[in-house]
Amino acid sequence: TGTDSPCSLSFPGVLSRAPVACPNGWVAFQGQCYYFSVTEGNWTYSRSNCSALGTSLAGIDTQQDMDFMLRYRGHRDHWLGLQKDTNQLWRWVNGTEFNSW
Template structure:
């Protein structure tokens, strides 16, 4: 502890209990006493007068700064951890159907809607668009097998269409890679009992919509051809 020349401690409380002998000693010298350091010997306190703050007092001040610095560091670390936790991708729900809207079927990162309401190809695509989807895009043989198995015996439109003299394309304009054969001479493709066929686009039949499931939609890029 040390006392300032104004008769108060460092925290500005009055030094009422400062020993009288030490007060006289501190003021008996011709020079002023900028500070007084109290030291304890046995049961008594004694003061030391000096011109410069002792190293011990400086050490005490430095020691007080350590908890403050640690508190700042901890606060920064907690903020970083919270920010990373917010940005971390959420785990996909289980079962996989929970990642799809009610009435949709989940399979391999996509949600499928099988409609028995009949319409032509254009109206079917419009219905899918209103559901934030498109007529079904087939990215693999596994996708094709799943839809053929699940749709039953009814015929359903899918997303393939071609203009006269042009190749088959998906709803997003991606050119079909001939992964499977499309039978018939029509301009719009549909699924029948055993594969993919084509007919005139104004024919009436059911349709299949597809879109990425909720987990896939959170990724930087969603499945090709589906609306996000």
């Protein structure tokens, strides 16, 4: 058993006022598109599933991001793009170090 996973696509050049055109079945929030998978699996499987969609497991950069995730999917368990590196530091899959928001 496992948890479903949110994937995210980033559109860095999009202004916050401009609508984001997300693929069918994805949800737009602050210039990014999120896909909430209903397929269950472990973290590695979920990361591979997102990779197959051309994206990565979602990262949470701000409290607003966290609030969006909780509002949209509730308090269900989801895999995020956060992992421990060889020095036991938490890092997002894009390589940035985790800092509490």
